[in-house]
Amino acid sequence: MPLVKKHFTSAMLFVSLCLLLDIYSRMKTLSPPDVPKERLKNTGTPHLENCTTSTHISAIWRRNSLLRQKCSLAKHNLSPNVRFYHWKNLVYCKVPKCGSTFWMQVFIALHKVKGVGDIFGKMRSLHHSSPLSEISNWNHVTGSDVIFHVARNPYSRLYSAYVDKIYLPGFLGVSKIINKHNKKHCNQSVSFGEFLDYILKENLQDPHWQPISDLCGSCTVPYNVISKQESFNKDVRFILDKLSISGQLKQKFIKNLKAKHTENSIKEITKVMISFAKTDPCITFQQFCQRLWKSFQIQGYISDLVSFPANKFKHLNFDNVTIIVRKFLKGTKKIVMNDVMRKLQRQKNLSKAYRGISQKTLDILKKVYKNDFDIYGYTNELPKEI
Template sequence: MCSQFFQERVEGHSTSIYQTEDVSGRCSNKECTRSVPVRQSPNPSITTKDHEGNLRTIGNDLAFRTSHVEKECERLSVFVTPHKEVRHIMTNTATKLAYCYIPKCGCTFWKRVIRFLNRDYVGRNVTSPFHIRRLDVHRGSYYNPDTFMSFNMYRNISKRFNSFMFVREPYARLWSAYVDKFYLPDFWGNFQANLRTRRHPSKASKCVSDVTFQEFVNLTLETSEPHWDPMHQVCDPCTFQPSAVGRVESFASDSQYILHRANLSWMLEGYNHDAHVQEELTTLITYNIQLLAVKPYTWKCISKVELFLRLWKAFQINGYLPEYVKPPPLFKTTTIAEFTKIVLDQYRSRPNTPELWRKQRKRFMIDAYKTLSAQALHALRMKYVRDFILFNYNPQPDEIFGNRH
């Protein structure tokens, strides 16, 4: 009965309405994940009434998603036992915020916010969440014990908090994990032994710097890791019971609303999207180059110049740089600062419209999924079946499945 229920829900024999525009949503993988809303300069055409109306609309969207999750949790409980796991809850007692984070769902932004509110960072010049380095956000030590709270402790005081989580279209989340962690070198050392054993002996070299998307998908189907585990296994909403469920596809507006409700809108004053993207590009360059120093496996498998070229391609995949623009000649003597300037200059001179950038990002992802077999697609669909149901995403988008349903 359980498997039949899931199959019927996946095939669309349910009351669920998919509320995502397409596989990639309304913005890019990177822009959605880390972009922040902007408080614009005063505009006579935008009144306080308009602003309040926009907030009500966003609040209604969040309420609809949260209600949908609650209903599906009740429905699923009849057939299956909830996963029940809630791995990571970050809290700030002063603002009563409780954030259950899921990797590849905008967690860099919200980790920065919670750490900033808790003064859980190193450095005297941190006057904004965005001053906390990406490397410190994900790999740095935590100094304030109140930043994280066990679920057992949180459960006893949960009614005092405004709890929230963010989710993402599962296929887009998986593709983003591949680009960030395997096209770029972050996880090479973590899974090199596993990947090597999957290859023919003649191709089982020490380095796994050439992992294909197909190899990555096969790996994710057989291993557990928070960056590609189903979202409900990282933070089960039926157990966490969030008061708001945000989406990466509407990350800026959802984040703005949550911050507004917590009287934290001031965090975004004076911050604009272009400045954020440039900070993101700079941070990703620095973060990946630093990996060469802290991970011996990495610098033995890729040179600095090769990493520069991969970063350039990754920025094209994510829509920051035009697909047709090749990088200039790069050398061993090229510094991080010089490469960063080249990237930023190219970004600032980009001629394309936002719509063209979205199409470029989407095309890269769809082309990657075309390399997968029908069997692999079916396996992915079933792996994330409960995510599709709980968070109201389409399990069989035409852009990915085509005639391979």
């Protein structure tokens, strides 16, 4: 049997086994009506995590089946240089803008990498820590390994990459290149349309926006778990449940997954952005604060109904880090955003961003990311407000 086909068969058997185990577990927990509930508590019946339900396992199965079906029809590159992070039976292709920070935290903890400080609170060190265990050839993996990567709707992934790497005032490298290409001053904001035009024509290979199907070789690597940004928490629990780790460590990961990130994210992002922007002549302090405020609104941390208080930053400078953070956090308390409000606001900003893009650019985008739309089951219809 060819090696690729053998691994694909193993991938399907892996998910099938999970499904059978779940059904078995549910059958075992059923008891005759005359059995007292008190006795059931001490039966030691095996059980799976709440996330590992037959419904979710079926969702994983459907994703795998769709991937194999679409890959048999799609035109794709062989992607021989895919690299993976590896720990025992866990094999991961890192996809930026798809929960990669969380998974890097997990790998750092699993490898017990030293010198990175608080792994659940330090952003800069997560992607540039001591070398982790990597493999560059998926032929080294076995059928019992959990081989996975995270997919995301190309529309939201591209906009997230734009906000983080172009609009945020600390990362001005690509912005300067785009402005120079468009004969604009370096301190001018790069529009989302300009960003799309640039990457689609000039720089598609950056991993932050490269098509995931190319980046991870989705049609050549025998992935048995396709995770998605849209169901990230459930998928994380599913994958953790397959690892031979202590319950205490698993709970630590899950606790971090459940944690409220607004305050920590604002603190860390602000500090990182200041460290980069304070020495860059292309942005003033006031421009920095206003753009950072807007980025927090796009991410759903600060309500769109709360205007940027320019006068509150008037007498501050880049050295007033603590005060700046406090001002941003105060903005989050003007109108406290719950999960539903945050989701609606993010979707509104996403929809608004694409309304200003030319049809020519959209046509190219749909063509370039066609495989990502198809094999991961996303529609290429433009995002709309909910």
